[in-house]
Amino acid sequence: MTTTTTGGASVVHETPPRPPGRRRDEHGWRNRLSRWDFKYMPYVLVSPFFLLFTVFGLFPLIYNGVVSLRHWRLDNPAADGWAGLENYKRLFSDTAFWNALINTFGIFVVATIPQLLIALLLAGLLNRKLRAMTFFRMGVLVPYITPIAASTLIFGTLFANNYGIANQLLTAIGLDPVNWRAERWSSWVAISIMVDWRWIGYMTLIYLAAMQAISRDIYEAAAIDGAGPQRQFWSLTVPLIRPTLIFTSVIATIGMMQLFTEPLLFDSNTTSASGGSAHQFQTVALLIYQTGWKNLNLGYAASMSWLMFVIIVALAGLNAFLTSRLGRGK
Amino acid sequence: MSKLAEKTHVDTPPQTHRRRRLFRAPNDTPAGALTYVALIITIALAVFPLYWMLVIGSSSDRELAQIPPNIVPGNQLGTNFDYVFNTDGVYFIRSMLNSLVVSSIVMVSVVFFCSLAGFAFAKLRFRGRNALMVVVILTLTVPNQLGAVALYILVTKLGWQGELPSVIVPGLVTAFGVFYMRQFIVDAVPDELIEAARIDGASTLRTYGSVILPTIRPAVGVLALLSFTATWNDFQWPLIVLGGSEHPTVQVALSALAAGQFTVYSRVLAGALLATLPLLVVFFLAGKQIVGGIMEGAVKQ
Numbered sequence: 001m002t003t004t005t006t007g008g009a010s011v012v013h014e015t016p017p018r019p020p021g022r023r024r025d026e027h028g029w030r031n032r033l034s035r036w037d038f039k040y041m042p043y044v045l046v047s048p049f050f051l052l053f054t055v056f057g058l059f060p061l062i063y064n065g066v067v068s069l070r071h072w073r074l075d076n077p078a079a080d081g082w083a084g085l086e087n088y089k090r091l092f093s094d095t096a097f098w099n100a101l102i103n104t105f106g107i108f109v110v111a112t113i114p115q116l117l118i119a120l121l122l123a124g125l126l127n128r129k130l131r132a133m134t135f136f137r138m139g140v141l142v143p144y145i146t147p148i149a150a151s152t153l154i155f156g157t158l159f160a161n162n163y164g165i166a167n168q169l170l171t172a173i174g175l176d177p178v179n180w181r182a183e184r185w186s187s188w189v190a191i192s193i194m195v196d197w198r199w200i201g202y203m204t205l206i207y208l209a210a211m212q213a214i215s216r217d218i219y220e221a222a223a224i225d226g227a228g229p230q231r232q233f234w235s236l237t238v239p240l241i242r243p244t245l246i247f248t249s250v251i252a253t254i255g256m257m258q259l260f261t262e263p264l265l266f267d268s269n270t271t272s273a274s275g276g277s278a279h280q281f282q283t284v285a286l287l288i289y290q291t292g293w294k295n296l297n298l299g300y301a302a303s304m305s306w307l308m309f310v311i312i313v314a315l316a317g318l319n320a321f322l323t324s325r326l327g328r329g330k
Numbered sequence: 331m332s333k334l335a336e337k338t339h340v341d342t343p344p345q346t347h348r349r350r351r352l353f354r355a356p357n358d359t360p361a362g363a364l365t366y367v368a369l370i371i372t373i374a375l376a377v378f379p380l381y382w383m384l385v386i387g388s389s390s391d392r393e394l395a396q397i398p399p400n401i402v403p404g405n406q407l408g409t410n411f412d413y414v415f416n417t418d419g420v421y422f423i424r425s426m427l428n429s430l431v432v433s434s435i436v437m438v439s440v441v442f443f444c445s446l447a448g449f450a451f452a453k454l455r456f457r458g459r460n461a462l463m464v465v466v467i468l469t470l471t472v473p474n475q476l477g478a479v480a481l482y483i484l485v486t487k488l489g490w491q492g493e494l495p496s497v498i499v500p501g502l503v504t505a506f507g508v509f510y511m512r513q514f515i516v517d518a519v520p521d522e523l524i525e526a527a528r529i530d531g532a533s534t535l536r537t538y539g540s541v542i543l544p545t546i547r548p549a550v551g552v553l554a555l556l557s558f559t560a561t562w563n564d565f566q567w568p569l570i571v572l573g574g575s576e577h578p579t580v581q582v583a584l585s586a587l588a589a590g591q592f593t594v595y596s597r598v599l600a601g602a603l604l605a606t607l608p609l610l611v612v613f614f615l616a617g618k619q620i621v622g623g624i625m626e627g628a629v630k631q
Contacts, residue, residue, distance in 0.1 A: 046446075053503075067479055136373065150581075165399070212357055306476075
């Protein structure tokens with residue numbers, strides 16, 4: 001049997017008739033096996049992903065909606081039953097949730113804008129004919145492969161009150177030391193620095209890859225117009241990698257909405273999940289963890305997750321829409 | 331990509347050579363001294379926290395309380411490691427073995443299943459292929475952390491709470507892996523090769539083994555490294571499902587170490603050093619491939 005593929009559709013050529021006998025039977029069997037292989041094997045190959053995603057990805061997301069409509073406490077399984085919209089009613093008047101939402105968005109803004117801007121500039125620097133190119137590219141990626149738990153604990157010592165490097169540097173240049181964990185603004189800045197330290201290198205490489213995919217002819221045309229390197233970068237390179245800018249801002253948005261490890265381990269009590277003495281850096285992901293596994297109220301935690309899911313989907317859509325509109329306006 | 335650029339540059343006829351100097355693209359322009367200075371400062375900032383981890387992890391806490399502080403590694407590394415290994419309820423040595431086992435299983439499984447699925451999406455024709463691929467891409471953007479409550483209930487029902495299967499099984503095939511392998515196979519394997527194998531009567535699996543596997547070795551390496559690293563570093567889900575159990579992964583054990591010792595930085599950071607070291611070794615050996623993999627993946631988005 002032979003098969004050829006033409007323009008997306010596949011044609012199975014029947015083998016010419018064979019003389020009767022054992023040979024033919026064997027051939028028919030093989031033929032059928034082969035046809036089965038051709039027709040159904042692709043589904044077998046892709047099925048592990050879909051099976052696993054259905055069970056451990058899709059089902060939990062949907063089932064979360066069911067849990068959010070029930071009373072579900074880890075310490076009291078007997079207190080089970082439908083809660084209706086009770087969890088959601090409580091959620092809308094829960095100041096802890098709105099506080100966590102403000103913190104999440106606040107840290108998102110403080111961290112993401114400098115992160116993407118610095119990554120863009122760094123990619124511009126790396127997008128040159130460089131000696132030791134591999135060294136520089138690997139160097140910027142070191143934070144990305146460092147475990148978040150480890151790096152957060154390191155930054156915890158850098159931002160320590162008395163002996164932390166950050167405060168010693170501030171004192172050295174004549175400024176007052178900062179109690180980094182105590183204030184809303186200072187804890188947001190400290191957490192943003194941790195987040196940016198981790199992600200700038202990764203984003204830089206994404207931008208760099210996009211910049212290197214730009215055709216050289218475009219730069220030649222710009223050179224005729226007399227654009228210098230600065231103008232070349234801002235009015236040629238940056239607009240040309242717009243799809244990548246949109247992509248990175250979407251993944252940064254989704255990532256920041258789930259910020260968890262940094263605010264958990266930056267706290268001086270690394271198990272409380274309260275995000276500081278007055279919840280000044282408690283993010284939504286942290287509040288969900290605290291509600292579900294510290295206060296043992298899974299039903300309520302599920303309703304928070306669902307609301308957050310809706311917010312993230314809306315935000316990712318809005319983000320993509322706005323970025324593409326802004327880009328087109330240029 | 332830059333190799334290709336070098337080639338076209340060499341191929342340019344001599345008379346246009348003078349013009350090219352005026353019309354250089356940024357990546358043909360040699361970097362100036364300022365660029366190098368800025369890049370070296372960047373690398374220093376990227377590496378400094380890791381160096382600081384070594385300094386603190388190898389000092390005694392008394393040395394840390396000096397002003398000005400120690401800025402070179404001390405000689406207490408062994409003492410601090412001893413403490414990390416022997417703290418009750420942390421299970422640090424076991425946790426490192428657990429992480430090694432979990433990350434290795436996930437790595438092998440992801441590479442195997444994702445390359446098979448990627449092959450199907452890239453080179454086989456079947457009804458619903460495009461729609462299914464769209465589903466794969468959509469799941470890339472779903473923050474699955476938000477299903478954690480229900481996933482926890484499910485895993486508890488399965489009897490895996492506090493056991494390693496809870497952090498292994500959900501990660502055995504990833505959307506990213508399928509997507510990454512598909513993108514690679516589409517470009518790397520010519521359709522003619524597949525057709526030739528078909529004409530020879532090779533089955534789908536045979537084609538995978540004899541045509542696909544030998545061609546995708548670089549992508550397999552990159553996906554293996556990225557999966558291993560991601561699994562080793564994973565924190566939130568392992569903390570939820572393994573926290574407080576006797577079978578933590580190394581990041582969970584590290585957080586347990588920090589929980590008891592939040593003022594004894596040197597011991598905590600000695601633990602952080604142990605939790606980071608295996609990945610630094612991997613990165614030292616194969617960082618170039620990881621960089622290449624991330625950049626290739628980015629262009630194809």
